[in-house]
Amino acid sequence: MSTTNNLATVRAQIDELDEKIQNLITQRAGLATEVAQAKYAQETKPVFYRPEREVEVLRNVIARNKGPLSNETLTRIFREIMSDCLALQQPLKIAFLGPAGTYSQAAVYKHFGHAAQNIPLQTIEEVFREVEAQTANYGVVPVENSTEGGVNQTLDGFINTSLKICGEIELPIHHHLLANVDKVEQIQRIYSHQQSLAQCHHWLNSHLPQVERIAVNSNAEAARRAFNEAGTAAIAGQMAADIYQLRIIASRIEDNINNTTRFAVLGQQEIPPTGGDKTSLLLSTPNQPGALYDLLEPFAHNQVNMTRIESRPSRQGIWEYVFFVDIEGHIQDAPIVNALQTLAKYTGLIKHLGSYPRAIL
Template identity: 55%
Template sequence: MTETLPSLDDVRQSIDRLDGEIQTLISERARCAQQVAHIKLRESPETTVFYRPEREAQVLQKVMARNAGPLHPETMARLFREIMSACLALEHTLNIAFLGPNGTFTQTAAVKHFGHGVNTSPLATIDEVFREVAAGSADYGVVPVENSTEGMVSHTLDSFLNSNLRIIGEVELRIHHHLLVGEGTKTESISRIYSHQQSLAQCRQWLDANFPRAERVAVSSNAEAARRVNGEWHSAAIAGETAAEIYGLKQLHQRIEDNPNNTTRFLIIGREAVSASGTDKTSIIITAKNQPGALFTILEPFHRRGINLTRIESRPSKHDIWTYAFFIDFEGHQDDAAVQEVMAELEPRMREVKWLGSYPKAVL
């Protein structure tokens, strides 16, 4: 038997009815958010914390778990991310500092994590982001920490050595590079290509094959590359969609990165500790004594207790020559019993152990 489909008008009427119900529920949720703000201010007016990373991670995880389609779970979570962002803005509008200028992938990461209901402020260096958050001028900061192709961002790691800020979250962002040009630029006239040095490295094979004779000029950021191209008829920039939109450039070629899985991880830095969400990571810095087997001494207690290490990176210590600090990420929260047992075992063996924070794993 042939299925009888409803008329187009019937379907549109159903959509209009559902839109009204959705809008009513969103408004009801927003009023609940306002009540949350009043309760928080009443209970702790001097130390009110409006943004709770562990709570938001739990909500997004539940959204993805109960999603029944046809929308993809991540698409559904992104919709809720924006609803939550708008509702949080009714309680308190967050000020987010990020490594600028406007149009960088770091800004994209900030919006991905916090939604559009925040104020974002571009800063020139990673050091400035740390200083603004430490001083309270920004509620939180967003900085890059590692790329799947090019490795660690050493400047971010070094900034933690002299800072008391905590990591309160992480963002993983799939990086797509596009070749951008101004309206008057012709492909055959391109003799110079601007981009950040890491982006140039991530697109090296494509550039060798398509623009082998063009001069490659490294600049401070992809956004700066896009800004320069805006006034030059013979140049192009490698940058993302956000930079193209901000500076009014055309995408001459899309997704030119050599590795289609190219991903950058960003850290959210803040001043307060984060409670357990149930799916957490912890970051620490350990300065080991300069002796044989020092690295084994650090790693063995984690292995013995079944704690998975997700990253380990060494950097020269700023205090003693030929002494190294190890940046370690592992699964679990610092309040977990197994984690506390490991740290109790390590502290007397190490020169210094510094907690950078426990935080929810990236959800989106």
């Protein structure tokens, strides 16, 4: 059979598939509309976005996937379909730390799809405030290992907010050396955020040991300088390269190739258990010997796995330190209930920041 015939046959098959796909997506949108109507009929302020439900859908997608499309591609397609169906009921407004083109925006797209409305803000505090004021439905803030800084502002935001963490987003972060030079030898200075400089420490030591490194506020600011000053380079991501039209001199120069930034989704909802959850807690303890040990013991005793602990000086004067603790499981799980009951004897403050589905990919 000739290629042309073959091609015609395959295209006819693809047409049939497309018709079926479209029918099914249309049926799906119809069902979503039914759900909305049922909710409006029975609730005064219905909530349409259900993270626990989205994560279930995506976990099913991954469980079923046998290729050739990657899990990333398929979950992206289904995120978009869900995002579109949701927008029929209520287009979501998502606040995040701008400007556009940052990793935070990429995280918003990854989690909420392109049908959501973006609200880029100038500070992390504003993200908290806009979600608290319900000007935005949800907020996305970086929590750890951000290349843009901001982790501390997020942790400080958690201390005072009434919002709940209702999701997490993990985003792989790649750093590139960006400059508008013809030869690497022309680079006299490298700008970047101090975290990014640190994350590319080994690469810089072995490739550009003599070049001055200067820490600036953000990688976007570094790229802006590399754009304006001759003989300078920036370490930043693809988006900064695009925005400031800098050439990628060396790509993926981060020392740890699994470099990832974790974001929290802020909202007003408490999310029910999904069978694959994490819980974030804020704990504080008086400044006395053995206090931290007392804090950790109940988790270990109840076999609750702690994935992260981070301390921050308290600004409220009463407690010397507060601790941000992430554990595996949901606040309703028996081991966690037990651990928190014991913990209540030793600590002055236990604040449940949220229980939410683990990041999908």
